[in-house]
Amino acid sequence: MTDFIVIGIIGILMALIIRKRVKACKSGESGCGCGCSNCSSARYCSGEHKQ
Incomplete structure (x- = not known):
């Protein structure tokens, strides 16, 4: 019973x-x-795909 809790x-x-x-x-x-200034995934922030 304790496991379920x-x-x-x-x-x-x-x-x-x-x-x-x-x-x-x-x-x-x-x-x-x-x-996002030093982020390797900064181009994906806010749904924008920058190239």
Whole structure:
């Protein structure tokens, strides 16, 4: 029974983390939080594909 409680708590925490990440992505916030000036993936930020 204790296993199910622990698995349930971990599942809820994972769902909350995923929900937060999806909301941040939809609002245009970057994932790393350190800016894009030195990022190797900067051309993919904000959905823009710069070449």
